[in-house]
């Protein structure tokens with residue numbers, strides 16, 4: 001396949017853009033037009049990673065000595081630059097991983113908001129004075145940075161996720177080494193360019209691109225990396241946990257989900273349908289918080305199914321840069337094949353295909369898949385148990401709310417969940433009994449707000465929380481201080 005030209009993306013080490021030691025490049029391609037190369041990305045070596053970590057370690061010694069408000073001033077500058085470059089960064093995101101341009105612009109704006117939030121957190125107290133039993137002593141707590149933090153990120157939120165890890169890491173005095181997903185490395189480079197142009201001290205921020213099994217694994221193993229923050233699949237997350245614990249590094253994992261929405265008999269039908277479509281199919285279903293299981297009470301089931309089908313049939317699938325596109329392609333050919341294989345599995349195991357299930361007519365070239373609805377899905381079926389990470393909704397009928405809650409909790413995952421009901425008793429039962437880190441009532445299962453803690457339960461997470469003031473727990477260590485004259 002002949003590729004059209006794309007820009008060459010360099011690593012960012014010691015404040016400079018540098019080619020990798022291997023001289024090898026991988027194409028990051030446009031999933032809507034796969035012959036189009038968005039950029040050529042360094043296939044780096046462990047030698048390149050080591051150079052970045054060495055530089056980060058040295059730079060962090062001075063960085064941590066700055067006051068947090070002074071560090072915050074850099075983050076404010078990065079936010080301003082990100083905002084000034086919003087359309088360009090968003091277009092790169094859409095062309096590189098397929099998210100529609102309006103969604104990409106929204107995500108980039110969210111990145112600027114996250115930077116400003118954490119810049120402000122630099123002014124917040126970090127400890128407490130605790131009375132000692134010794135009346136002549138002063139005892140208090142403070143917090144210290146981990147040192148150098150490895151940041152390993154997926155392709156589905158190529159601006160928001162790196163920033164919601166890097167911003168708190170930096171404000172609390174760490175240096176960071178970012179390894180973005182290959183499918184979103186060009187976008188990541190444009191974010192890093194905002195840090196460079198904000199004149200962040202050399203070495204405080206680095207980016208090294210490359211294979212997950214080489215550079216990602218290298219971050220796990222490198223003795224100079226004190227903490228690893230990861231978002232991505234459970235498979236890789238478990239690899240990270242094993243490697244980190246083996247050398248005593250702190251780690252934080254945010255992983256997959258199999259998020260349910262419960263539609264009760266008394267739900268607002270239109271609201272529930274719209275939220276199920278938005279939560280399940282926006283970003284081509286490639287959100288860890290995306291709705292994938294639709295648990296509907298029998299009294300409203302037929303009306304809900306009919307309306308859902310009518311609305312899904314109206315969705316426009318296409319290139320995310322085209323005006324009017326509601327859903328873009330899967331982010332990669334691998335992801336497309338994964339989604340198609342789950343659809344085949346659903347059919348083999350006896351689920352009924354209500355809509356979609358294949359590639360949209362007239363969109364044969366890109367990595368497109370139709371929004372897909374399955375009916376008569378049973379709990380034992382693969383499409384009810386495993387994360388598909390694509391635009392596939394599994395409808396499941398129940399008679400009572402108790403059955404709905406039991407079914408919603410019947411998963412190894414526990415990231416997010418929604419319920420549509422007007423009954424306060426049902427809402428409270430859902431809040432109290434739903435085993436998920438994010439529970440939303442009369443709202444879609446996606447919709448993380450930057451000022452609130454975010455993370456999963458069960459197999460969705462390593463059980464720390466990101467975002468909001470919760471982020472300080474991972475990116476610092478508490479130190480208890482006792483002073484006597």
Ligand SMILES: NC(=O)C1=CN([C@@H]2O[C@H](COP(=O)(O)OP(=O)(O)OC[C@H]3O[C@@H](n4cnc5c(N)ncnc54)[C@H](O)[C@@H]3O)[C@@H](O)[C@H]2O)C=CC1
Nearest residue numbers: 153154155180181212213216217232233236254255256288
């Ligand atoms: N819980 C959450 O917040 C999120 C979870 N995800 C999950 O991630 C998956 C889709 O995203 P992907 O990028 O394909 O996930 P992935 O797990 O394949 O890759 C994530 C990152 O890990 C790196 N990586 C791959 N192999 C590695 C290894 N052996 N050691 C260290 N790093 C390695 C990749 O290069 C990438 O940068 C889905 O399962 C999805 O649910 C994605 C986004 C958010």
Ligand SMILES: CCCCCC(=O)O
Nearest residue numbers: 287288289446447448
């Ligand atoms: C990695 C998960 C991102 C969730 C974005 C949202 O639900 O708004």
